[in-house]
Amino acid sequence: MRLMWEYTMRQKKLLFFNFICVFGFILIELGLPTLLAKMIDVGVRNKDWEYVKVMGLWMVVITAIGLTLHILLTYVGARLNTAIIIDIRDDMFEKMQGFSHQEYEKLGVSSLITRTTNDAYQVMMFLGMLLKTGFLTPMMFTASLYLIMRESVSLSKFVFMAIPLLLIGVIVLARLSEPLSKLQQKNLDKLNMILRENLSGLRVVRAFVNEDFQEKRFKKVNENYASSSTRLFSLVAAAQPAFYFLFNIIMVLVIWFGSKQIELGTLEVGKLLSFIEYVFHALFSFMLFASVFMMYPRAAVSAQRIQEVLDTSSSIVEPEEGVIETSTHGVLEFKNVTFAYPGATESPVIRDVSFTANPGETVAFIGSTGSGKSTLIQLIPRFYDTTKGEVLIDGVNVKDYKLADLRAKIGYIPQKALLFTGTIRDNLRFGKLDATEEDFLYAAEVAQATEFISQKEHGFDEMLSEGGSNFSGGQKQRLAIARAIIRRPDIYVFDDSFSALDYKTDATLRQRLKKETTDATVLIVAQRISTIMHADKIIVLNEGDVVGSGTHQELLKNCGIYYDIAASQLSKEELA
Template sequence: MKTMWNYAMKQKKLLLLNFLCVFGFILIELGLPTLLAKMLDQGVANNDMSVVKQVGWQMVLVTVVGIILNISLAVVGAKLNTGIIKHMREDMMENIQRFSHKEYEDFGMSSLITRTTNDAFQVMNFMGMILRMGFITPIMFIASLYMIVRTSPSLTIFVFIGLPFLILGMLVIAKFSEPLSSRQQKNLDNMNLILRENLSGLRVIRAFVNEKFEEKRFEQVNKAYATNSMKLFKLMASAQPAFFFLFNIIMVLVIWFGSIQINDGSLEVGNLIAFIEYIFHALFSFMLFASVFMMYPRAAISAARVQEVLDVEPAIQDNQSGITETKTQGVIAFDKVSFAYPGHSESPVIRDVSFTANPGETVAFIGSTGSGKSTLIQLIPRFYDVSRGSIKIDGVDVRDYKLKSLREKIGYIPQKAVLFSGTIADNLRFGKQEATEEEMKEALDIAQATEFVSQKPQGLLEPITEGGSNFSGGQKQRLAIARAIIRKPAIYVFDDSFSALDYRTDAMLRQRLKKETTESTVLIVAQRVSTIMHADKIIVLNEGDVVGMGTHKELLKNCQVYYDIASSQLTEEELK
């Protein structure tokens, strides 16, 4: 509840206006039966039409004011509620953007999506009820009880007899709904996970003819979600008929004993009708409040899941007073760097790595799968922080930079080329917001992407579907490379970014890159020896250790691991 009200208090003016509308609406609702009683007892009973007309016009005025306040309440409540969820989702997105890889792994992408969408939606539904019914019902209930006691103390006993049963039912339902709500949201996480895997891996599933297996897998989690939801909805659905049953019993008793009192002359007809109206408002308000109360466990579960995201302190913290500018550009120095993934400090994936890379140099990394190549270069933009040792760029430890300044020095091309929905131009401007058309064309030319882009009907304005599925793997890699080139960074980091290119395109691209990056530092992770054999320095990794460092020819002579890799890819002539 604290999370929800913290966001509500950010809009204090709307919250106050909402309360005033509620208070005015309650006065109108309770004023009508009071005026009706006056009309019947003083006007109709005494055959005084002047009183009837006077009170009638008062009731019309009260009704009009009530309609205006009711509409105002709906408008203000909707604006306040949507504002709460808007700010909540924005804060979640802002914090998620600060997450390191560790936090993404801890939560899981599917869970983060569920928390930002469905959990926030559950909170929105509850807050919508609170801002309308949650304010109205307690005040209406108390005011109605006062009017009940004032109108006929003798009949009030029936209301107080029914209240304990109503409270007990409300508490029982709330108790059982909490664990069901928790399981429901977890089942939704699992459903989103399987659905996301299924959609992203659709080609693999079809290639292995595993459609039926995936259908059964989804059916299991969907069935668990449906079963749990059915239990929750049945529990909630049972509340209304039970409340109405008790409500009707109370009304029958009130009318029965009220009729007896009218017959005895101790109660007037108008007062009985007003009393019934007050009871209706009191019990119906309580029932609505009970509905809000029963929604609370589910909303509380969702709010707690949202708060978990908001409370996370990322493992990679930005240095707010960090360095923003340096004299040199592109000097990288690894000094006895070791790294272990969080929670696995006893088994580091990189051990005591030291090397220096200077502007104009190309440094390549090669090794068997799992040797730590990609992990090593991900330490440079601080996707992870080193466990021991230090990484310095231009003489400054990467942890002493402001993250934005550090990453602006780097043009990073990931192992898996990621394109965003939009156009080709939008994706290129992701590297440089103010990029001109000429700059984009130049970057595409260097990345060997001009030919296939020019063949697209709309050229730079050609739409890119989600994940870039309307482009081939090689085309996506070249567009990702162009996106990094366009920002002209001091450091280029290619994480196996040429793997989908044919040998001819690979050679032409590297040739153009060599001319483009004469003043930049280039780091390349590769599996193909032909991609890196002309590098100024090649670092060979094996199970996290540096087992060789030098040029292609030097390593062929003095590094057995490199020679084994090269001999599996090159001819005897090329090995000489």
């Protein structure tokens, strides 16, 4: 509830107008039965038709005002509710933007999507009901009880007899629904995870003819979600008939004993009619409030999940007075760097790695799968922090930089060339927001992307579908490289970024990059010897340890692991 209260209090003006509309609506709703009672007991009883007309006109006016206030209440409530949910989702998205890879692995990407969409929607539904009836019903209930007591103390006992039963019912329903709500949201997380995996890996599923397996897997999770939802909705659905049953019993008792009192002359007809209206408003208000209360456990579960995201602190902490600029540019140094994933400190991924890379140099990393190559270079832009040792850029520990300024020094091309929905131009602007047409043309030319871009109907304005699936793997890699080139960074980091290119394009691209990066530091992770054999320094990794360092020719002589990799890819003449 703290989360919802904090965000609601940000909209104080709308909250004030909501309260005014609620207060006015209650006065109108409870004023009508009072006027009706006077019309019957004074006007009709005394055959004063002029009085009846005046009361009738007042009732029409009050009804019109009540309708206006109800419309305003709905409008203001909707505006208030929407503003709150916009703030919640904006804050969640901003928070997630600052998460490190560790937080994404801990919370889960599918779960974060569910929290931002479905959980926020559950909170929105609850707040919508709360703002419309949450203020209205307690005030209406209290005012109705006062008027009930004022009209007839003897008949009011039936209402007070029902209240404890209604309270017990609401509390029991809330207790039973909370664990079901938690289970439902967990099952929804699993449902989204499987759906996301299946859609992103659809080609693999089809290639291995595993559609039936995936359907059974999804069906099982879907049935679990349906089961928890059915139990929850059945519980809530059973409450309404039970409330209405009790409601009708009370109305029958009031009418029965009220009729007896009219017969005895101790109660007037108009007062009985107004009393019935007050009872209706009191019990109906309680039922509406009970509905809000029954929605609360589901909303509370969703709010807790949202709060967990907002309360999660990133393991990558940015210094308040971080370094923004340095006198040198592009000098990279690893000093005895060891890294282990959280919870696995006994099994470091890389151990005691040290090397220096200067502007104009190309340093390459090679090794078997799982040797720690990609993990090592992800320490440079602080996707992870070192467990021991230091990573220095221009003589400053990367932990001492402002993150934006640190990453502005780096042109990172990931292993998977991830592109975003939009045009080619939009994707290249990720590297430089104020890029000019000349920048686009230059970056495309260096990345060997000019030819295929010019063949597209709309050129740089050609649309990419989600993930760039309408482009080939090699085209996506070249666009990712162009995206890094366009910002002209001090350090280029190529994480196996040439794997989808043919040998000719690879060679041409590397030759063109050499001219472009004469004043920059270049780091290359690769599996192909041909991609890195001309590097100034090659670092060979094996199970997280540096087992060789030097030029191509030096490593062929001095490093057995490097020689074995080279021998599997090069001819005997090339090895000589």
